[in-house]
Amino acid sequence: LDSRSCAACVAMHGTEHPLDEPMGAHPNCRCTMLPILREANVDAPPLTSGEAEFSRWPADRQLELVGPSKLAAIRAGDITLPDLVRVRTSPLWGQTRTVASLPEALANATHRRVGSRAAA
DSSP: OOTTOOHHHHHHTTOOOOTTSOOOOOTTOOOOOOOOOOOTTOOOOOOOOHHHHHHHSOHHHHHHHHOHHHHHHHHHTSOOGGGGEEEEEETTTEEEEEEOOHHHHHHHHHHHHHHHHHHO
16 A cells, blocks of 8 residues: 555455455556465454555545545545445456546445445
8 A cells, every 4th residue: 555556456455355256456456365364373463454544644645546526525425435446347357446437436335325225
């Protein structure tokens, strides 16, 4: 999580996925999957989520990552950082994850809210 990380990579940082799910990287992505070791003799510190890390960043770094419109939407509670992840499937590249536009992020937020109400 440095100045070269995109918003999608920051949002995906620390998330858990089944082993059979494709990682969905993008061109020039530097992310990697890490195994979760749950054995009693493993004393590894928990991985902090990208969303939690983002919330602790100074405003100027947050602004640099997502831009003014998306940052305003995050601060207003209209979207969350994970809403900025766009998943696409290409016949050539397979599944990819990139940064969603603000309209796409707003649609993701709406879908997430409707889905969470349906699951309740």
